[in-house]
Every structure is written in structure tokens, then in C-alpha cells.
Amino acid sequence: MTPARQARGRELVARYPKAQSALIPFLQYCQEQDGYVTHTAIEDAAEVVGITPGEVESIASFYTLLFKEPAGKHIIQVCRTLSCMLRGAEDLQTHIKRRLGIGHFETSADGQFYYEEVECLAACDRAPCLQHNLEFHYDVTPAAFDSLLDAWQAQPPQPAMPAE
Amino acid sequence: MATFEPVLTAGIGELDLTDIDVYERNGGFAGLKKALTEMTPDSVAAEVTASNLRGRGGAGFPTGRKWSFLPKDGRKRYLVCNCDEAEPGTFKDRMLLEKTPLQIIEGLIISAYAMGAAQAYIYIRGEFLEGSRIFRRALAAATARNYAGERILGTDFSLDIVVHRGAGAYICGEETAQLESLEGKRGEPRLKPPFPAVAGLYGLPTVVNNVETLGYVKHIIERGAPWFAAIGPEKSPGPKIMSVSGHVRRPGNYEVPLGISARALIEEAGGLLQGRKLKAFQPGGASSAALFEEDLDVAIDFDSLAAKRTMLGSGGFVVMDDTACMVACAMTLTRFFEHESCGQCTPCREGGQWVARMVARLEAGEGTQEDLRVLGVINNTITGTNLCPLGDSIMPFLGSVLRRFPEEFAAHVAHGGCPLKQTASVA
Secondary structure (H helix, E strand, O other): OOHHHHHHHHHHHHOOOOHHHHHHHHHHHHHHHHOOOOHHHHHHHHHHHOOOHHHHHHHHOOOOOOOOOOOOOEEEEEEOOHHHHHOOHHHHHHHHHHHHOOOOOEEOOOOOEEEEEEOOOOOHHHOOOEEEOOEEEOOOOHHHHHHHHHHHHHOOOOOOOOOO | OOOOOOOOOOOEOOEOOOOHHHHHHOOOOHHHHHHHHHOOHHHHHHHHHHHOOEOOOOOOOEHHHHHHOOOOOOOOOEEEEEEOOOOOOOOHHHHHHHHOHHHHHHHHHHHHHHHOOOEEEEEEOOOOHHHHHHHHHHHHHHHHOOOOEOOHHHOOOOEEEEEEEOOOOHHHHOHHHHHHHHOOOOOOOOOOOOOOOOOOHHHOOEEEEEHHHHHHHHHHHHHOHHHHHOOOOOOOOOEEEEEEEEOEOOOEEEEEEOOOEHHHHHHHOOOEOOOOOEEEEEOOOOOOOOEOHHHOOOEOOHHHHHHOOOOOOOOEEEEEEOOOOHHHHHHHHHHHHHHHOOOOOHHHHHHHHHHHHHHHHHHOOOOOHHHHHHHHHOHHHHOOOOOOHHHHOOHHHHHHHHHHOHHHHHHHHHHOOOOOOOOOOOO
16 A cells, blocks of 8 residues: 555544544545556555455445546536436436437546536535535536536546545 | 515625635624633533534434534544535535635534534535635635634634545435544444444544534524524524526525425516426425425425424425426436435345436337336335435335326337427527
8 A cells, every 4th residue: 555545544544533534535536546446446445444455345335426437538427317317307318418429427438528417416506516526516408518618628537536 | 475584695706705805704703702602511512402403414413412422431523524516406605615615614613512522523525626726716715814723712612623535426415424534534423322422433422413403503603593593483493595496487495484385486587487287396306206286385494394294304306397308318317316325235236227217218219018016116125225315215205296197107108209209499
């Protein structure tokens, strides 16, 4: 394990009475650096919190925001639940998939974009909504999506899944 | 309505309440000062009990009674603030987190003082990264001014608050699943009893309270229990933030006195869209059974909605007008529960999956009469047969629209798809 990762692990463990509580924050930290939860991160996490790598894998697999394989530089998660559906989410989804040339749970060939339809994001008053690298975007029409896409591509690279 | 002044949402949209100076100038920390310098922990708890405040997270359990279950045996106890808002149609806790985090901190500290907790956690939904950043900054500002941390306001009371962000799982809003998750495990609900008050986080006595609930504690302490108890119905009193979305003109969070009619709430949100007619509404999130035009005068409170065999839940009020296909609505919601089942209990895991498949089939025009027959009877084997309420949430909406609009489901079979030919339905 790198010394920086070891130090971060110790900091996170110190927040809680029991080390295992730091597991998810630690995996989030590793994911921010690596883009997903790598095999090395699983072994490091097991060492940091004192459980087996198998247990870490089982726990990590429970949570949808921990990616088990490389996803993309831009993670686009579009709400598909009732309030967004009532206000045009399906049109938005169709538009995004056509524009990016990928489907639900898929990554573009250049590794840039990952697309996923997710459950209610708690922004139903501004439907349809989506998250890009965990940042909310509201009232997203197909045209608004195209402008967002241009803006994202012009941005300097940033972690797709920031930890804190 | 004209006479009702918002409390928790006061100033949101006009003031930057994340700024501690602005918060202080607008009544911030008055409840905390009163509780810690003028009241004993027991008198704070007694005030909350007297107010009849019921939990705003979904279950509606009396808050004072929940606190009273903590054993007085000298063991360490924890307070966990539940900010894992994920009930479809609900977006009030995210607003409170992002727009008025200091109010949450204030309510949380008062509550921890009342129950004698020296350690608190706030469990924030994984998707709320921005909210968690705003909350961390607010907590640092409050700590710097001695509203949180060591020897708060010069008293003997100290409270450490740890911010913990989840990683994506609806079920972690259920309190025992949340404790498992906070312990670094899979978020699988625990068998109860023992209840968290007796054996909660790390096996120690724990109270889990919703963000909005803790917010009202601040105002109950400031204004007194009689003020709160006098608003709305006697057994279901106080203001409540209702998240109104779907087919209304002004979707948003509306803080209203409980007991308001569904009709008046829809009017608050600007009414229906031009030329549309009401078809159905969900009063309390995805888990609640739908109500219809004939129910518009129902009072929005815990007991009146329970009497209608639905619930207030978390206050996610979703309006569907005559352009909405009930089969499509049922499809998104049954798919939601299928996706979010933790998988521990067979009726929820397997039943949820089959229900979602049958409804998806109907929606796609591939359903059969047999699907309709099975959906009509499957409730008996799914509902009431699971460890936690998730399994019991699969059928209420579907069952209610199946009973009310059987011809719409039958038409999907006969027509081989949706006869409404519904497209994006907001003009």
C-alpha cells in the first residue's frame, strides 16, 4: 500500500469506534484516485479495516456508487423513477443514448462516457434531472443536455466519483 | 393557509442560511442556547414528548416516545441523523441539507443533549455529495463558534458529530440497515427486536431520527410544545414539508400544517397543468397506495391517510393527470422496488422480481390475462412477510391502481400495448 493511502486509511479509521466503519469512506477515497474499486484497493481496504478481501468485495458489491470496473471519465446517471418519467425522462434518455452511442450500464469506446439510468435522485421538483460525476443538473431537456455535454468536454479532467 | 408561517423552510430562497452570520441574525441557535443553558435534558425530552411530534422520515413514530426507550443503565448511547433520503417523490431532506444545514446541526445537538448522547453521526445519502460538502462546512463553522464540539456554549455538554456519506442503496434509509451500513457492512435490515434503542450502533443504545424531525425539535424548544401541538390534528400535529411533484404547475417543497386537504396542497403547488384532469396521486412516496379524484378532500396527516389505507410516509406527494398511463407508472415503481430489495427475504426478493417482470410485460404489450390474475392475488404472499417495510411497499401503489383502473390494465393486454400512446407529457 502506498504511504499516502495508508495514512488516509488511519485517518478514516480514527473517526470511528470500530475500524470497519471506515470501509466505505476508504473505498470512496480509493475510487476517487483510481476511477473504480480496483483489486489492489480491495486488498488495501481489507488491511486497513481488518477483514478479508472477500468480505470487502461482498460489502462493496452491495453499493451502486462503488464501481467494480472502469466506468468512464464522465459518469452520467439519469433518473428513471416516477416523477421524472412523468416529466419527460424517457425522451431525455433516448436522446442521451443516441448522442453518446451507448446504452444503460455502458461505456463509450474511448472510455470517456459511462451512462446509467438510476432510481430517484431526490430532485423531483426540477424533473427530469441527472447527475454528472455526482453533480446535479436540473430541468434537463435534450437541448440542455447537448450544452452540458459541450461544457463537460471543455472542462479540465476531474475525478468522476469524488470522495468528500 | 394565509395564516400559516413556514418554520423550517423560512428564509430558504431569500437568504443564504448556510452562512453562519446570516443564520445567527435570523434566529439561529436560539433553541440551542435555551436548551443548554435554561433546561435540563429531561425537560427538553418532556417538551418534545408533549408536542406530539411524530417522525418525519416515513414511519410517523412519536419522537419523544422513541427517545424514552433508551435504557437508563449508564451505557454510552448514540444519535444518528438519517439524511439518506431516497423515497421516490421526496426531496425535502436534500433541500434542508443544502439550504439550511445549521438548522439540522442545531436540532441534532439539542436532541443529543436531551438523550445524553456524546457522539452523533449524520448518514448522508451517497448521491448528496454537494450537500455533504455544505454540511461539513457548516459543521466546521458551528464548531469554530462553539455551537458544536467541546463544552458547547461553555456548558458541560460536548458532542462529536461525524459526517458519514453512503454509497448508493435505498434500503439504508431503513434505520437498522443504516446502522449496519454505518458499521461498514452490507445495508441489510436487522431482525427486530432488539430495537436500536436497546441494541443499535455497535450494539449500544441508539436513536435514529430523520433530518426534518430534528429540525422541528429546535422550534419546539424555542416556541414550546403547545405552539406545535396546536397546529393541525391533535394526534398528528405540527407543520410538515410536503414534496409535491409530477403534473402540477409549480413542483416544489411546501411546508404546510398537517390536516390540510390534498386539494389545497395541489392548489399550493399551482394546481394542475392547463386543460388536464387529475387521475391519481400518491400522498407519501413510492411506498404509498394511490388516491384519486374522489379522495381530494382527505386530510394530509398520519391518521387520516392511514384510514384511507395509504400513508403520509415521508411526504412525497406525486400528482398524475389524465395523460399518465397507470401501467407505466406501476412499471417504474415496481422496477424501483425490485432494484432496491436487499435480497434477504424471499417474498421481497423473488416476489418483487416477478411482479416487476409481469408489470413490465404488460407495459410492453406482452402481458397476458394470467399476469392480471396473478397480480390480483400476489399481495397475500408478499405483504407482511418480510423483515422490513420494503417488501410491504411493493404492492400498495400497484394494487390501488389495479383496483381503480382495471380496464386500463386489461386494455394493455387486449391492445398489445398502451392505448394512451403516452409520450412526454409536460407541455
